[in-house]
Amino acid sequence: MPELRVGTQCFSVTVGRNLLDALLQAGIELPHSCRAGSCHACQVRCLAGTPQDARPDALTPAVREQGWRLACQCQVVEDLEVVPFDPKRDGREARVLACDWLTDDVLRLRLEPLQPLRYRAGQHLLLWSAEGIARPYSLASLPGEDPWLEFHLDCRHAGAFCSTARRLQPGDVLRLGQLSAGALHYDADWQARTLWLIGSGTGLAPLYGVLREALRQEHQGPIRLIHLAHDKAAHYLAEPLMQLAEQHAQLRVELITAAELPEALAELRLVARRSQALLCGQPERVEDIARRLYLAGVPRNQVLADLFLPPAC
Known part of the structure; x- marks a missing residue:
């Protein structure tokens, strides 16, 4: 053996x-x-x-x-x-710049790494608390433009890391684990394609970074961003997304609730075959949307997804 x-x-x-x-x-x-x-x-x-x-x-x-x-x-x-x-030996230090609540349940955390960190829009990163609690979060920031690392934490449900995050103050120090490749990114080869960005809950976070990367690279095709939330008050980036839609004619933003999801899924039958879709959120939501896109004619290799999996027992 x-x-x-x-x-x-x-x-x-x-x-x-x-x-x-x-x-x-x-x-x-x-x-x-x-x-x-x-x-x-x-x-x-x-x-x-x-x-x-x-x-x-x-x-x-x-x-x-x-x-x-x-x-x-x-x-x-x-x-x-x-x-x-070992986060103390292998992790990088990052200082908390700001903690603010975007809704009653979504905490925006902005960190400044003490050493430069190279990443791309859509990646996720493991955060370690001072107590040694580790939790992965998707990056919502845009490299080269945002002077911080931004994360959106869903604090609706009890969790060890969220409990710690609620007590964070500017100046506190966290440690960063290794960057994860993830499935979500923007590819310049997609310039002329219809781009679908569909996220549920804080699955919007990496898509927000990818969206801004696509706009920075002057994406030419239509972009349709759909955010699914449990109620209207949970559309935590509504204002900045609508501002982007006003500035970019090719961008359409839809903010829907769980009750409106069946109607939104029914409309996916109109998706163009050369569409590129990026999905992120809870597995059951992402799987439903991915199935609809496939039935609408979008090949599976043109649907990229990151799932927010619950902790395993």
């Missing part, structure tokens, strides 16, 4: 054993949440040996070259030595 080493601990595991499960069973404390390769809380660095990785695209090539892997997506197939991500 392969041997798995973490620091001074060494133990045998069966071939094909999930790396996260093996570490937890051995008493190694490793943050984890979704178990689907989305939250990136369970990162480990491989010092010796190579695990079998089911999601090699989940981390950027530069991060993978440094040996980082997601433990939940790896299987132990040979002797392996790993070290868990």
Whole structure:
């Protein structure tokens, strides 16, 4: 059986054993949440040996070259030595610039990294609290234009990180984990296509960055942005989105509620085949919309989606 080493601990595991499960069973404390390769809380660095990785695209090539892997997506197939991500050692410091409530439930967090961070619109980043709580959030900021990293936190439901975030003050320090590649981005090859940006809840955050990137690159085709919220008061970016629509003739913004979703989905039958769609939000909403787009004739490879997965037990 392969041997798995973490620091001074060494133990045998069966071939094909999930790396996260093996570490937890051995008493190694490793943050984890979704178990689907989305939250990136369970990162480990491989010092010796190579695990079998089911999601090699989940981390950027530069991060993978440094040996980082997601433990939940790896299987132990040979002797392996790993070290868990340590935010104090491996993370970057970022200072809180501002915390303000966009609605009763959505907290906008703006951070200033103490070292420059290169990213692209639509990526997401793992945030670590001072208490060692890790949570991934999509970037809503636009690189090269916004002088901060912006995140939109949905605080409707109780959560350890949100509880900490409610107490944050300007000047407080968080730590940043590794950037995640994610599915959402803007490609200059889409210039002439109809661009659909559809988000539910704070799934709007990365789409807001992608939208502004598309406009910065002078996207020529129509852009249709749809934000789905549980009620009208939850359309937390309504004003800036409407201002963008007034400034750019090709942009159409629709703010709909859950009650209006069936009618909005029915209209998706009119989607052009060469449309490019970017979706983000709760899995059931995203899956419904992706299905409608497919039935409307949009090929699956022209529909990109990031899902906000709930924590796994």
